[in-house]
Amino acid sequence: MLADWQIRDAVRNGDLGIEPFNENNLNPHSYDITLGSDFKVLSPNRYVGTYLDPLDESTYDALLVDRITGIYGKPTQFPPNVLIIGTTQEYFDFPDDIVAQLEGKSSLARLGIEPHQTGGYIDAGFKGEITLEISSLLEVGVALTPGMPMGQLVFHRAEPAEVPYDKKKGSKYVGQTGPTLSKYYKNR
Numbered sequence: 001m002l003a004d005w006q007i008r009d010a011v012r013n014g015d016l017g018i019e020p021f022n023e024n025n026l027n028p029h030s031y032d033i034t035l036g037s038d039f040k041v042l043s044p045n046r047y048v049g050t051y052l053d054p055l056d057e058s059t060y061d062a063l064l065v066d067r068i069t070g071i072y073g074k075p076t077q078f079p080p081n082v083l084i085i086g087t088t089q090e091y092f093d094f095p096d097d098i099v100a101q102l103e104g105k106s107s108l109a110r111l112g113i114e115p116h117q118t119g120g121y122i123d124a125g126f127k128g129e130i131t132l133e134i135s136s137l138l139e140v141g142v143a144l145t146p147g148m149p150m151g152q153l154v155f156h157r158a159e160p161a162e163v164p165y166d167k168k169k170g171s172k173y174v175g176q177t178g179p180t181l182s183k184y185y186k187n188r
Contacts, residue, residue, distance in 0.1 A: 001029050002098075002155040010098065016155070017093025017127075030103070030152040033088045033130065037146035039068040040085040040179045041078060054184040064181075075143035084134040085179040089147060094126045096164040100153040102130065108150070112137035115151040122153070125164020128176040 002010070004026045010016035018031065025032040042063040053059045070076035078084050094100070102120035115132045122130065132150060136142045144150075166174045172183040 002157060004028055006157075007031055007155055010155075015095050016098055017091070019091045019093075020089070025149070027152060030154045032105075032149040032152050033090055033102070035132070035144060035146050035148050035150040036087040036089045036129065036178075037070040037072060038087060038178045039066075039070065039076070039078075040064060040181060041066045041068065042083040042085065043079075043081065054182065055188060057185040060181055070144070070146040072147045073145065075145045077143045078141055080136065080139050080141050082135075084132075084142075084144070085181060086132040086134050086144070086150070087129045087177070087179045088132065088150070089129075091129055091177070092122070092126065094122065094124055094165075096124045097158055097160040098155055099124050099158055100155045103152050103154060105149060105151055113142060123165035124158065124161045125166040125168070127166055127174055129178065131173070131176065131180045 007016070007026060008023065011018050011021050022034075025034070043065045051059060052063060065082065068076060068078075100122040102116055102122065104115050108115065114135050114137065116134075134142075134144065134150075165171050170186070172186050173180060
């Protein structure tokens with residue numbers, strides 16, 4: 001697990017890309033990620049009687065309620081019982097020997113706000129913004145402010161991957177920017 005000074009050194013040496021990098025976001029053994037300004041909102045209530053097939057991209061649109069662009073520093077309100085697909089403000093460029101885990105912020109968890117459902121593991125070789133699957137466990141609307149700390153990355157140094165994510169055939173999310181919906185249908 002990398003300590004604050006190791007994360008800072010990896011960024012300064014160009015071994016790990018975090019853009020923009022904010023030294024104030026360093027914690028003893030993690031780095032706070034901040035919320036970007038673009039969102040996609042999914043709701044099961046939009047089309048009653050429809051279904052979602054992870055292998056059929058055309059069924060995804062039935063759940064997409066809205067695309068929202070927020071303003072940094074100003075709250076954006078979301079209705080209850082939706083899944084908010086957001087993204088980090090930061091763009092990451094992982095080398096072939098550093099991996100990370102996305103963890104929530106305890107202060108947000110105490111309000112029932114989760115920044116990710118699963119998929120909190122970022123492979124060596126990943127490049128792009130990190131997609132966040134944000135939900136409120138309290139079934140109330142939530143206001144999120146672009147630029148706010150939304151979670152934290154815990155970095156681990158590992159043996160270099162033989163085939164990093166950006167070189168692996170079929171890597172679906174390399175270079176992603178903005179809130180990226182599932183590409184599970186590409187698993188066929």
